[in-house]
Structure formats: C-alpha cells, structure tokens
Amino acid sequence: MLFVQVMQGVMEGIFLFLIASGLTLIFGVSRIVNFAHGSFYMVGAFLTYQIYPFIAEGTTLGFFATIAICGLLVAALGLLFEVFLLRRVYHAEELMQLVLTLAAVLIIRDVTKFIWGLDDVSVSLPDALAGAAVIGGTYLPTYQLVMVGVGVAVLAAVWSFLKFTHAGIILRAATDDRGMVALLGTNQAHVFSWVFAIGCFLAGIAGGFAAAFESINYLLDTRVIVLAFIVVVIGGLGNFYGALYASLAVGILKALGLLFAPRLSMVIIFLLMAVVLLIRSLRRTTE
Amino acid sequence: MNGDARSQPALKVRGLHKEFGRFVALDSVDLTVDEGEIRAIIGPNGAGKTTLINVLSGQIVADRGSVEVAGRRLSRQHPHQVAKLGVGRTYQISSTLRRMTVFDNMLCAHNAVSGHWFSLRAGRLRAMEDAVLADLKTIELDGLADRVVDDISHGDRKRLEFGMVLATRPKLLLLDEPTAGMGLRERHELIDLVLAVTRERGLTLVFVEHDIDVVFKAAQSITVMALGGVFAEGKPDEIAANSAVQDIYLGGNARC
Amino acid sequence: MARGEGTRSNPETAPRRRDAYSIDWRVVAAVVLLQAILLAVSPPLLVFALIEVMIFALYASALNLLLSFSGMVSFGHAVYFGLGAYGLALSITHFDFPIALGIVAGPLVAAFFGLVYGILCVQLTAIYAAMLTLACAEVTYAVVFQWFDVTGGDSGISGHVPTMLGLAPYQFGLVVLCVVTVAILMLWRVVYSPLGLTIRAVGQNPARAAALGHGRKSVQLIAFVISAFFSGVAGTLFGIFHGNVFPDYVGVLFTVDGLLMVVLGGLYSFGAGIYGAIVYKLLDNLAAHYFQYWQLVVGVIIVVVVLVSPSGIAGLVRRVANRFGGRL
DSSP, X not given: OXXXXXXXXXXXXXXXXXXXXXXXXXXXXXXXXXXXXHHHHHHHHHHHHHHGXXXXXXXXXXXXXXXXXXXXXXXXXXXHHHHHTGGGGTTSOHHHHHHHXXXXXXXXXXXXXXXXXXXXXXXXOOHHHHSEEEETTEEEEXXXXXXXXXXXXXXXXXXXXXXXXXXXXXXXXXXXXXXXXXXXXXXXXXXXXXXXXXXXXXXXXXXXHHHHHXXXXXXXXXXXXXXXXXXXXXXXXXXXXXXXXXXXXXXXXXXXHHHHOGGGHHHHHHHHHHHHHHHHHHHOOOO | OOOOSSSOOSEEEEEEEEEETTEEEEEEXXXXXXXXXXXXXXXXXXXXXXXXHHHHTTSSOOSEEEXXXXXXXXXXXXXXHHHHTTEEEEOSSOOOOTTXXXXXXXXXXXXXXXXXXXXXXXXXXXXXXXXHHHHHHHTTOGGGTTSBGGGSOHHHHHHHHHXXXXXXXOSEEEEESTTTTXXXXXXXXXXXXXXXXXXXXXXXXXXXXXXXXXXXXXXXXXXXXXXXXXXXXXXXXXXXXXXXXXXXXISSOOXX | OOOSHHHHOOTTOOOOOOXXXXXXXXXXXXXXXXXXXXXHHSOHHHHHHHHHHHHHHHHHHHHHIIIIIISOOOSOTHHHHHHHHHHHHHHHHTTOOOHHHHHHHHHHHHHHHHHHHHHHHTTSOHHHHHHHHHHHHHHHHHHHHHOHHHHOGGGOEESSSOGXXXXXXXXXXXXXXXXXHHHHHHXXXXXXXXXXXXXXXXXXXXXXXXXXXXXXXXXXXHHHHHHHHHHHHHHHHXXXXXXXXXXXXXXXXXXXXXXXXXXXXXXXXXXXXHHHHHHHHHIIIIIHHHOTTXXXXXXXXXXXXXXXXTTHXXXXXXHHHHHTTOOO
C-alpha cells in the first residue's frame, strides 16, 4: 500500500517536474514569474484531446506522436505570447509582469471554455499502456512506469542541453548573471524566447500526458500552477535541479498526505514551502 | 593629522576580514580615521573599497574583525541601526527615491531623523518644509524641488543623495565614489560642496574615489587598498612619492 | 533638459504650501453627495452593484497601500477580507457577541492575522515574500474550508446577522458610503503622513531608507497590519451585505480581483483602488449579465493597461485633470 502510494507520488512528482522545470528555467533567465504556465499545460491537455482521434488513435506511437505535436503547438503559442506581450514588460516592475501573465490566464481560460466547454473530457490510453506490470509482487499501472521513463528522458535531454550545447551554456550563464549574456554578445531576446518556448513545450507535453490519465476541464490551470509554484519556490527560483528534488518531494508528500491525513495534504505542502522560505531567509546575511 | 588626542578616533577598524566564496574581498584591514579627518580610499577595481564601505555601513557582515565608530563597537548591526549611530553613506550608483520629487526626497531624510516617523499628523510634515528648502538651497537644488527624481540629471541625483545624507546629521560620512560618472565641472563643484560642508560642520569624511585630481584636491590623508588589504597609507604627498603605489595604481589602470 | 546652476538653484523660489498632504474636502463632499444621490435614485439592482463597488473600493485601496506604497506584493489578501467576515460571524455564533461588537471584532481579527502573517512575510523580500503571503493564504483557506465544526466548511455561516442589517438597500448603501468614506480618508491620512512618507521611502528604496535610519521590516509590518485591518473592514461590510460568509471570501479569486483592480486603477496612485473597483465591479455586475466570457474582456483590458498605459485609469484621470487645469 505504502509502496503503491509512493509510486503514485513519484508519478505526480514527474508531472510537476515537467511543469515546474519550465517555470524555473523561464524565471532563471528572464526573472518572469509566469502565472500562465498552468494555462499552457491546460491547453496541451485539450489539444491532445482534440488531435488524438486524428492520429492513429489507440496506437502507442500515435499517442506519443500526438503529445509531441501538442507540445510543439503549445511551444508555438508560448512563443507568440512571449514575443508579442511578455517581451514588452521585461523592464517593467515585477507586479506589472505578474499581472500581465495573470491576464493571460483569464484570457486563455475563457477561450478554453469557449472552444471546449465546461465539461470534463478525457483521452483513453492506448491499449499497450493501459495494463499493469508486476514488480516485486505489486501491481503497478504501466503508465506510471511510462511516466518515470518520460521523466528520466526529459531530465536527460534538458541536462545534456544545458551541459553540452552552446545555447545551454549561454542559458546557464544567463541564469547566473544576466549582465554576462550581454557581454557575451548574445542576443538576449533570443535566449529568452527559446527558453520560454522550451518551458511551454514541457508544459504542453505534461498536459498531454495528464489528458490520458485524468479527466480534464477548464479549471486545470489554477489547480496545477499553485503546486508548480510551490515546487519552484522550494527548489529555489531558477534552480533546475532544485525543481527536480522539490517535485519528487512534493509529489510523494502529497500522495502520502492523501493516505494519512487527506484533509491536510495541501496544508502540509504549504507549510513545507513556508518553512523552506523562512529558513532560507535566516541564512542570508545581506539584503 | 591634527585630531584631538583625548577623543576617540571617529573610525577604528581592526583586522577586518571578508570572503565571498574563495574570493578574499577584505584581508585583515586596519584603518584609523580621526575626528574631522578627510580620508580618501583609493585602489584598483576589486581592491575591496566598496566592500569596506558596505561592512562599515552594516550592509555586509564581516567574517572577522572589529569596527568602532566614535568608540562604539559595531556588532552585526543592520544598516538602519548603523545609520542611527551617526554614519551616513552614499552609493556608487546614487540611491534615491526615484518616483518622488526632489523636495519629497529631502523631506524623507528630515522625516527619518525627526523622531516622529510613525506619526499620522500631516502637520509635522508641513513643519519641516522650511528646513527642507534650506537644505535644498545648501546643495543648490532648490530650483528643482518639484521635479521627479527620475527626470533630473545623474549629477543632480548624486548631489541630492549627498544632501539627504547630510540632512540626517551624520558625524561620519562614507561616500562611495561621490563623483562617479559626472562631468569634469560637475565633479569639482560637488567635491567643493562636500568639502565646504564637511569643514563647516566638523564632520569626518571617508570617501572612495577614482579621480586622482579629486583625491589630491580633497584628501588630508590617503589609504591605498589592493587585493583586499591596505597597501599604503599616508599624506597625499607621501602617497604621490611612493613608487610602489605608482606601480600598482597610478601607473597602471589609474582610471577604470 | 537644460542643466546648469540657473535651473538648479533658484533664489526666488518662495516656500510653498504643499497641498498634497491635505484632503480636498470639496472633492470628498462632491463624491459623497453624488454617490448618495445615485443610491437614492437607482433601481435595486444598481444599488447592489454600487454597494459592492464601494466595499471593493475600500478593499482595493487597502491592498493598494501595500502594492503602490510599501513595496510589498500580497498574493493572499483575500484572507484579511474574508477574516473580517468570519470574525464577525464567529464572534456572534461562537462567542455570543452582540452584533455591534461583532462588527468591531471583524476588522480586529483581520488585523491580528495581518500581524501574525506579516511578521513572517516581512522576513522575506520581493517575489519570495509574495509566495509566503500565498502560502499563508492557502493554509488559512484550507483551515476555514475543512474545520467544519467551527466555520461550517463549504456551506459557510449564515443567519448570524440580518442581511444588510435589515435595512432597505439604499439605506444600507448610505451606511456603507459613510464607513467606506471614513475608512478611505483614514488611509489617505496614513499615506500622506510622516508614517506614510516612511512607508513610501521603504517601499521605493529599502537600501536608501535604511541608510536614513528606517528598518525595512518594522515599517513594512506596520503597513501590512494597517492594510489587513482595512481589508477586514471591507470584508466585514461584505459579510453584513450578504448576511453570510463562505470560504470563497478568503479564496484566491478575491485576491486576484483585488490585484486586478489596483493595476487597472493605476499603480502608484492613491486612487488606484477606487478607480479600479468602479470599473472592475461595474463590469463584473453588469457585463457578466450579458456576456458569459467577461473575464476575457477583463484580461484584454489588463493587457492593454499594462502595455499601453501602465499608470492605469488614475493616469488617465490625471491627464484629463491637467488638461482642464485642475488638480486631482
């Protein structure tokens, strides 16, 4: 029972990681706290629901292809948002940036309602993924294993991107020291745009997987963005690896919380965040 | 140095040490500044000058060492507590209240030391107006009183910042590059103002400065810093004659 | 911009009276009178909308004290709004307070939680502090939502106070008008007093304020408690207006409403909360009847405000006033 719940937590953690890693990368380079990230996730879910029937529904390949396409579509949407709106407020006050992304949440939600209505929808998993595997005498749903695989793959991809590619090195430099990017002669605007698109791609595929595992509706955005923020804050804003640990911690804590204290699981997570924040503030010697 | 032998030095620093990671920003710095003295701190970039000012004003807590201001030892005080001990500072990049008018900036300074900063009586602000205008006249900014700080020139902002610090009636002034980024004429105008006020009120002045002309014009004594430590110290003519100082500083990258 | 001694120092500048601190009673009287007339002649539906506008004008103005002046962002301000309403309800249902005392208790409960959460939140700065306000708010929401025995959970509390104190809508509207006017004038007093100047200095530049001798934490805490108190006043009024209280009152939607109002109204101006509440709540009450997707409209308006006119409605009002030579 405990093991099953922990596995459930790990899976939830991986979902969170897909979303939070994008959020934290975006914050790292552009210092934007993007409330609309959950909305992009939601759009990814609805797009998967919309497109899947047209792409070899029921086959595993079609499933993954759909999710990849949706990820790209969401990335394109994110790019539009970044280029036409967000880019204009990089030098404005923090609150203006926040409110602009908040406005995007409102707009995307109403458009979602308009297109897909208010009812729950879902996507059925391809047969190959709908079963269960036996590991150590416990039945585990195949999709959980698939999600672990997806999580590892994304982690490896982003890690090697950050580590080995030219763009990744610039990105890390930008996270550590924003002035440095200008010194390197890199076109800062391009770095911001690419990171935003990558973040949205990750949110989009997370939404795509979510569509297959749970029913989705227009309220998905707020539900997920709050958790993603908690993860990003616990992991340290802009800290990619911190987001990984925090995602897993929050995912497992939430799953165990549901087991032992179902009514308090969110409270526990918020308290964790508050404690982490306050401890960090004690360690700082300067302001 | 003609400080009063009976009184405490205005500033006494012993063995001050600060590291950022593996970078030694301050390497056992000793510094004694007498009351009424005008001391320049010079040195190449990265010598630890600004770090020293930041430690002295409470912004950064040193790893080791002691700081005494007029005989009172500082121990991990916050900047606002250090300010209350009579230490006024300006920043390399002027630090003012950019969305307020010049007048309101100065009003803030008066308000801060009025002892009634938490009052709800607007009348207390009105009562400060004459003093605020007088201070603006002193720093020759009264003509810009109603301008928003964002709209005035860089040099005027530096001037305003200095004026705000003066208004808090400090005994020890710490100025971090008071003339950085200013034109030649502005630069000398401002330093003349600083000198006039400092002498008139008998203040102690410690300033970091890159402009050698300004340094030799203003300072009674000079501390040369390099690699986080005190490299040399003495009267301006001694420093000018010191060939080692000329090597590391005057001859090398005298200007940044 | 011309630079030189001539512009800098002007010996002819006479000491001026700086009217920014004083309240222009003519404007106050005109607004109150207009609002009273509107309340008296409007049909009930519009009276309800006007009451809501007034309550939210106070709530947004209280939030604006933080956003525009103290340099803090609160992602959980509905907590203090909602706790006003819960303070009123719980003091009556659980402590048998008479209604009059309950009405006093509401804002005090809000201020108390403002103090407790504020002590935590001012330890941090910028976005970290904002995230902590969110955490405090979510924990409070969870407790209110799930502590069924005390708060009634999802179904809230009702019947503890007669809706609108049993008054006719326009009569209650006049009561709200009085309370909100006095409260907003008090907020004005705060902002344009020595304390307000201190709060603004710390909000704009904590480092400079510290060098002048102001500790950031204590000053921001004072602002936080004041803001929580007046949000609590608004929440208490809202609780009386509807005669009930639900967990939603402390929820994230009310928080977002407040933030949007302030930005719509125009950051860094005292009137932001008032202007924002008028436009936002009238849109909410009226447009929502005709157009299902009114949030879309709000979103687009906010985008336009942020990108085109960051000074919001207040900036617009200022520009118009300047054109006609008046001062606002």
